[in-house]
Amino acid sequence: MDSTQSAARPRVVIIGGGFGGINLAKKLKNKPVDVLLLDKHNYHTFQPLLYQVAMGSIEADSIAFPFRRIFTGQKNFTFNMCEVKTINPEKHTVTTSLGDVSYDYLVIATGANTNFFGNQEIENHAMPMKNVGEALNIRSYMLQNLEKAVVEKSFEEREALLTFVVVGGGPTGVELSGSLAELRNHVLCKDYPSLCEEDMKVYLVEGKPVVLGAMSAYASAKAKKYLLKMGVMIHNGVHVKSYDGLELKIDDGTVIKTRNVFWAAGVMGEMPGGLPAGALTRGNRIQTDEINRVVGYRDIFAIGMYQP
Numbered sequence: 578m579d580s581t582q583s584a585a586r587p588r589v590v591i592i593g594g595g596f597g598g599i600n601l602a603k604k605l606k607n608k609p610v611d612v613l614l615l616d617k618h619n620y621h622t623f624q625p626l627l628y629q630v631a632m633g634s635i636e637a638d639s640i641a642f643p644f645r646r647i648f649t650g651q652k653n654f655t656f657n658m659c660e661v662k663t664i665n666p667e668k669h670t671v672t673t674s675l676g677d678v679s680y681d682y683l684v685i686a687t688g689a690n691t692n693f694f695g696n697q698e699i700e701n702h703a704m705p706m707k708n709v710g711e712a713l714n715i716r717s718y719m720l721q722n723l724e725k726a727v728v729e730k731s732f733e734e735r736e737a738l739l740t741f742v743v744v745g746g747g748p749t750g751v752e753l754s755g756s757l758a759e760l761r762n763h764v765l766c767k768d769y770p771s772l773c774e775e776d777m778k779v780y781l782v783e784g785k786p787v788v789l790g791a792m793s794a795y796a797s798a799k800a801k802k803y804l805l806k807m808g809v810m811i812h813n814g815v816h817v818k819s820y821d822g823l824e825l826k827i828d829d830g831t832v833i834k835t836r837n838v839f840w841a842a843g844v845m846g847e848m849p850g851g852l853p854a855g856a857l858t859r860g861n862r863i864q865t866d867e868i869n870r871v872v873g874y875r876d877i878f879a880i881g882m883y884q885p
Contacts, residue, residue: 586611587681590671592661592849594621594644597880598686602654610682612654615673619644619658622709628749630712631839632756633720637709661687664851666874671849685863685871685879689844692860702822703840706749715839722836727771737834739777742825744817745841746783747791751800753839754781758807779809780833784842786814817842846881 587610591598594616605612623640630637648654659673664685670677691705704718705711722738729735743754761777781788781804788804788811789797804811818826825833846861856871858864863879864872871877 588613588679589682589684590615590678590680591684591686592616592671593686593688593847593881594618594656595624595686595688595881597688598684599644599647601684601686601880602648603651606651606653608653610653612651613678613680614644614648614654614656615659615661615671615678616644616656617658617660619656621647624707625748627706627709627712628752628756630709631706631715631719631753632760633716634756637713641709661849664849664877666851666877669876671851681876683877685848685877686881687847687849688881690847691840692843692845693840694843696819699817699820699838699840702820703744703838705840706753707844719837723765723769723772726776727769733834735776737823737836739772740780740833740835741778741837741839742780742782742833742835743839743841744782745843746781746785746788746811746813747841748789750781750783750841751788751804753841754779754809755804755807758804758809762807780812780835781809782812782815782817782827784814784816788813852877 589605589610589612591602591612591614594614598614599621602612602614620641620643626635626640629635630640644656648656657675659675661671661673663672664683665672670679671683691707693700704715706715726735726738729738741757743750757779761774761779765772765777766774787797787801789800801811812827812831815827815829818828820838823834823836825835825838846863848857848861856864856873865879866872869878869880871879
């Protein structure tokens, strides 16, 4: 695979069309380089609004923007939709599903994926939300369980169908649990007359002693105040031990019976193969220097999930 490249101009290959990748490509407009963006999708996802797609507040195409439209008029930009499999630093190429691509400078902007911390049981039964497809899966699954609850004869099963647990008290978890509470408080009884607001329970489970622990104490306190006001039951300073599709067990002894567990408890770097293990650190992050150059390389850079 190749793209049109001006003679004597270096090629900058960017892997990943997230916020980092597209903003770098924009900054290189009218610069004496040729930019090639590689991504497995042909659109950029505005991830901060994924939770609204999951809750049915907006449609998926409202947060998906085609790369070709974003870069209309940028003459030094090319996009190819493909899956990047391996980086080959010694050859200055990357191997993709369409073939090998050469580079003069490589920028890894592949972002992050859900981190289940090695717990295969939780990974098999909980639902992540890192892309449009996963957000739509949550929406579909949630609506299916509400429909099942309407006709379910068993009280215990009905209760489990109407119990929602969000694991992770960062921005995603706070937004998702708050949206679930809003759905219960303002939509549930209107759309499902046989269900009452009291029938649906929303839990937020967070390992840190506060929600939004990475933000200011003021923001954390405000978020907790409003979540509690909306009826979200918050468990701070605890960790999920297991979830088998019905029973979610927390390390303080709490057991919650639920058919709905949404996992927002952590991320890990999304990395193609090829870089040595020494270039990576905790959470599959890439080690870089002060200018985001991958340690050990002069022509490979990383933005996003890097570790300075």
